[in-house]
Amino acid sequence: MTLALFLQHLANALSLGSLYALIAIGYTMVYGILRLINFAHGDVFMLGAYLAFYSVATFMLPWWGALLLAVLLTAAFGVGLEWVAYRPLRDSPRISVMISAIGASFLIENVAIVLFGGRPKGVTVPDVMNVKLTLGGVSIMSVSLVIPIITFVALAVLLWVVQRTRVGMAMRAVSTDLDAARLQAIDVNRIVSFTFGTGSLLAGVGGIMWSYKYPQLNPLMGVMPGLKCFIAAVIGGIGNIPGAVLGGFLLGGIELLTIAFLPTLTGYRDAFAFVLLIVVLLVKPSGLLGGAAVEKV
Amino acid sequence: MLKVDELSVHYGGIHALQGISLEVPDGAIVSLIGANGAGKSTTLRTIVGLVKASGGAVSWNGDRITGLATKDVVARGVCLVPEGRHVFPNLTVDENLILGAYSRKDRPGIAADRDKVFALFPRLQERMRQKAGTLSGGEQQMLAVGRALMTRPRLLMMDEPSLGLAPLVVKMIFDIVKTINAEGVTVLLVEQNAKAALEIADFGYVLETGRITLSGPGKQLLADEGVRKAYLGDVKPVGAVAR
Ligand SMILES: Nc1ncnc2c1ncn2[C@@H]1O[C@H](COP(=O)(O)OP(=O)(O)O)[C@@H](O)[C@H]1O
Ligand SMILES: [Mg+2]
Numbered sequence: 001m002t003l004a005l006f007l008q009h010l011a012n013a014l015s016l017g018s019l020y021a022l023i024a025i026g027y028t029m030v031y032g033i034l035r036l037i038n039f040a041h042g043d044v045f046m047l048g049a050y051l052a053f054y055s056v057a058t059f060m061l062p063w064w065g066a067l068l069l070a071v072l073l074t075a076a077f078g079v080g081l082e083w084v085a086y087r088p089l090r091d092s093p094r095i096s097v098m099i100s101a102i103g104a105s106f107l108i109e110n111v112a113i114v115l116f117g118g119r120p121k122g123v124t125v126p127d128v129m130n131v132k133l134t135l136g137g138v139s140i141m142s143v144s145l146v147i148p149i150i151t152f153v154a155l156a157v158l159l160w161v162v163q164r165t166r167v168g169m170a171m172r173a174v175s176t177d178l179d180a181a182r183l184q185a186i187d188v189n190r191i192v193s194f195t196f197g198t199g200s201l202l203a204g205v206g207g208i209m210w211s212y213k214y215p216q217l218n219p220l221m222g223v224m225p226g227l228k229c230f231i232a233a234v235i236g237g238i239g240n241i242p243g244a245v246l247g248g249f250l251l252g253g254i255e256l257l258t259i260a261f262l263p264t265l266t267g268y269r270d271a272f273a274f275v276l277l278i279v280v281l282l283v284k285p286s287g288l289l290g291g292a293a294v295e296k297v
Numbered sequence: 298m299l300k301v302d303e304l305s306v307h308y309g310g311i312h313a314l315q316g317i318s319l320e321v322p323d324g325a326i327v328s329l330i331g332a333n334g335a336g337k338s339t340t341l342r343t344i345v346g347l348v349k350a351s352g353g354a355v356s357w358n359g360d361r362i363t364g365l366a367t368k369d370v371v372a373r374g375v376c377l378v379p380e381g382r383h384v385f386p387n388l389t390v391d392e393n394l395i396l397g398a399y400s401r402k403d404r405p406g407i408a409a410d411r412d413k414v415f416a417l418f419p420r421l422q423e424r425m426r427q428k429a430g431t432l433s434g435g436e437q438q439m440l441a442v443g444r445a446l447m448t449r450p451r452l453l454m455m456d457e458p459s460l461g462l463a464p465l466v467v468k469m470i471f472d473i474v475k476t477i478n479a480e481g482v483t484v485l486l487v488e489q490n491a492k493a494a495l496e497i498a499d500f501g502y503v504l505e506t507g508r509i510t511l512s513g514p515g516k517q518l519l520a521d522e523g524v525r526k527a528y529l530g531d532v533k534p535v536g537a538v539a540r
Binding site: 172 | 346347366367368371372377379383384385387392395396397400444445448
């Protein structure tokens with residue numbers, strides 16, 4: 001394998017890892033606040049991609065307008081999802097909440113099949129994302145470069161919000177001690193909504209970028225990435241935002257580089273995530289950057 | 298004035314509070330003492346809305362506050378320093394204080410209150426940028442009190458502030474309680490350290506397995522034979538700190 005080819009694979013791994021990271025952040029944020037696995041998160045990702053698709057195909061918006069609208073709608077959807085599926089069960093046993101999460105996921109998928117049709121849809125990739133860049137023998141599509149940049153910007157903004165703003169401070173307070181946060185007159189519901197909105201916004205960005213890189217949509221497209229990114233979040237230490245990003249990149253990297261170096265294993269690509277999960281959980285049950293032991297769900 | 302009227306709380310099958318009534322007049326220090334498991338924490342947590350009452354009512358200055366969300370109770374000036382302090386360990390001392398003022402919008406007032414807290418607890422100012430989790434138990438208690446003061450309470454409820462602290466620190470905390478009270482904040486104090494709690498109290502209540510069994514002025518309860526036997530370990534030499 002030549003260096004050029006290796007670099008090409010690396011660029012691909014980086015952009016896949018970025019996409020995983022964008023989705024994994026949502027899992028980890030929600031878990032951090034509510035100790036809840038939002039099983040419908042992968043479907044929110046799918047929805048983001050469809051919303052952008054229809055914004056262009058039906059409402060004739062320019063791609064950036066579609067992106068903006070779809071991302072905001074996806075965020076709003078996430079807030080609504082929490083409102084409908086999780087808030088009424090805030091004080092219920094955790095198993096009820098999990099069942100509600102799984103139910104919400106199936107519901108979204110099946111309504112999507114009805115509304116969007118089961119047949120895959122081809123996405124028109126915006127021209128700027130579709131430029132072939134050649135640098136010293138390495139050629140990659142511009143979208144593979146845009147995705148990591150967007151991810152890093154999103155991550156920087158998110159970390160700034162969490163570490164430096166009042167609402168971020170409240171998020172950290174709610175995630176460590178719910179009752180103590182209530183005693184400071186923090187509106188916990190608002191913080192939870194904000195968390196769902198932010199996580200869903202990032203999943204929306206991820207879904208749309210995904211549809212530029214792999215330009216085909218189907219209503220179940222969120223299932224496998226959703227599962228893998230949940231694993232990425234656990235690998236990184238669930239509840240820990242940089243951990244989720246690390247997990248996403250690890251997963252994307254291992255997946256694509258293994259395929260590149262050992263093409264015979266391509267058929268097992270979806271299994272790598274699980275192998276990595278088992279290894280990490282055996283070595284460090286709380287995840288790579290996780291602190292306290294992960295609670296059983 | 299805080300008025301608790303026939304308050305009842307169930308945890309599943311456990312009847313933790315069986316209709317207790319008490320009053321905390323404005324400007325007073327009222328102590329609620331009782332053994333472990335008597336229902337002291339439950340009383341405070343129910344007043345502030347962290348636990349749902351199954352019967353009875355709590356009113357604050359004539360308004361019924363039973364059933365309100367905790368944030369609304371706190372916003373009305375009733376706040377709780379919880380048992381075990383519960384500072385936010387991964388936030389700095391300063392961030393903990395800022396969060397205390399989360400619902401307030403008056404920036405100058407917040408800054409002034411922060412200065413007041415630092416004047417009350419100079420140690421906190423020294424450790425301002427430190428993570429709260431790295432503080433000693435006594436410092437965490439100071440922070441928990443300081444954070445509560447940042448909500449600008451008119452009624453400060455404290456759940457076992459002396460728990461697990463060295464006698465010297467306990468004395469300091471009780472002195473601070475008196476100072477805060479002298480500045481016009483009403484105090485409802487829950488303690489297993491009955492002697493210290495009754496000494497500073499204008500009025501005291503004794504709670505036993507979910508019922509108020511005795512009440513009276515602090516000095517009177519201190520002199521009460523039953524209280525001395527049950528909570529002050531009567532045979533201990535003078536000056537020993539009751540557990
Ligand atoms: N969250 C809870 N769930 C079930 N039982 C509880 C809970 N909190 C307290 N209890 C029970 O209620 C009773 C009173 O507890 P508590 O108010 O903590 O007492 P105290 O603060 O006086 O030690 C105890 O029997 C305790 O076991
Ligand atoms: Mg207690």
